[in-house]
Amino acid sequence: MKGGNDLSEKTSSLTIAEKERFMQEAISEAKKAGAIKEVPIGAIVVLDGQIIGRGHNLREESQDATAHAEMFAIKQACEAIDNWRLERAQLFVTLEPCPMCSGAMILSRVNEVYYGAVDPKGGTAGTLMNLLEDERFNHVAYVESGILKQECGQLLSNFFKKLREEKKLLKNQQKD
Amino acid sequence: MKGGNDLSEKTSSLTIAEKERFMQEAISEAKKAGAIKEVPIGAIVVLDGQIIGRGHNLREESQDATAHAEMFAIKQACEAIDNWRLERAQLFVTLEPCPMCSGAMILSRVNEVYYGAVDPKGGTAGTLMNLLEDERFNHVAYVESGILKQECGQLLSNFFKKLREEKKLLKNQQKD
Numbered sequence: 557m558k559g560g561n562d563l564s565e566k567t568s569s570l571t572i573a574e575k576e577r578f579m580q581e582a583i584s585e586a587k588k589a590g591a592i593k594e595v596p597i598g599a600i601v602v603l604d605g606q607i608i609g610r611g612h613n614l615r616e617e618s619q620d621a622t623a624h625a626e627m628f629a630i631k632q633a634c635e636a637i638d639n640w641r642l643e644r645a646q647l648f649v650t651l652e653p654c655p656m657c658s659g660a661m662i663l664s665r666v667n668e669v670y671y672g673a674v675d676p677k678g679g680t681a682g683t684l685m686n687l688l689e690d691e692r693f694n695h696v697a698y699v700e701s702g703i704l705k706q707e708c709g710q711l712l713s714n715f716f717k718k719l720r721e722e723k724k725l726l727k728n729q730q731k732d
Numbered sequence: 733m734k735g736g737n738d739l740s741e742k743t744s745s746l747t748i749a750e751k752e753r754f755m756q757e758a759i760s761e762a763k764k765a766g767a768i769k770e771v772p773i774g775a776i777v778v779l780d781g782q783i784i785g786r787g788h789n790l791r792e793e794s795q796d797a798t799a800h801a802e803m804f805a806i807k808q809a810c811e812a813i814d815n816w817r818l819e820r821a822q823l824f825v826t827l828e829p830c831p832m833c834s835g836a837m838i839l840s841r842v843n844e845v846y847y848g849a850v851d852p853k854g855g856t857a858g859t860l861m862n863l864l865e866d867e868r869f870n871h872v873a874y875v876e877s878g879i880l881k882q883e884c885g886q887l888l889s890n891f892f893k894k895l896r897e898e899k900k901l902l903k904n905q906q907k908d
Binding site for chain 2: 615616618619620621622623624627630631634635638639640641642654655656657658659660662663664665677678680684685687690692693694
């Protein structure tokens with residue numbers, strides 16, 4: 557994984573400018589989630605320079621535990637090419653993936669995974685463990701963290717700050 | 733995990749007869765997959781003794797890498813109770829879950845997970861690792877393996893045996 561030690565032999569196929577441009581697209585997706593009071597996380601899947609899958613977190617709206625940004629992006633990408641194998645694709649996500657989404661990336665054989673902010677509580681692409689670079693599974697992806705990490709992290713911290721303020725306000729109103 | 737060392741303090745809420753009855757339902761789902769030439773894996777979600785979610789593997793038909801039995805069962809269960817939290821639910825699956833499905837069980841907070849056959853190549857509920865009982869995540873499930881394991885395993889080995897025979901036959905026909 558880049559950003560720490562590079563243990564993988566795989567390399568990135570993209571320039572820094574390309575990585576940042578695509579992460580901005582994932583950030584746009586995250587903002588769509590934030591706008592409807594979902595935790596702002598967004599993801600895209602890229603193939604041959606084209607975005608073929610997009611998604612943002614919709615857990616509360618859908619009341620579906622699996623409604624993560626990456627899952628929508630992967631499903632849409634599979635549908636776009638009518639193939640469950642995304643072997644030459646890149647995935648961009650604003651937050652380090654959880655076990656479910658890391659697993660979906662392994663299953664769909666995404667070639668490169670780029671994420672913004674780390675998830676100290678549940679990230680499994682370098683933090684708690686690294687499922688994407690575990691050679692016991694039948695696919696290993698190139699993983700790079702820290703793409704536009706400030707902006708990706710800020711989106712989340714602003715969201716939770718606002719949520720706390722709203723709760724406090726509500727509590728004070730109930731007291732009155 | 734039961735079946736090996738019981739490291740968890742959580743206990744099962746079901747009798748052996750109940751576990752076998754529900755696993756038979758998961759096997760019925762697996763057979764639906766086998767009937768359409770999908771790898772025969774099936775899953776159900778149970779709440780208060782009622783089946784509220786069902787699913788079987790549909791990867792090839794859907795060309796969606798995420799189309800695993802457990803994912804359909806979890807989604808259907810969330811929809812049935814209009815809640816992403818399956819906190820008192822049990823999940824039954826014929827094969828040990830992969831990282832994606834183990835992750836979906838953590839996210840949906842399924843209380844108990846029962847599986848039939850172990851997956852030596854990719855199982856993450858006791859074999860390669862145990863995501864479901866990793867206390868670093870914000871949910872830990874009770875896990876028990878080996879429910880009707882003969883029947884669950886046989887379904888898979890018969891399927892792959894038949895597939896190999898069909899491939900051999902096709903190869904011989906092409907030679908003629």
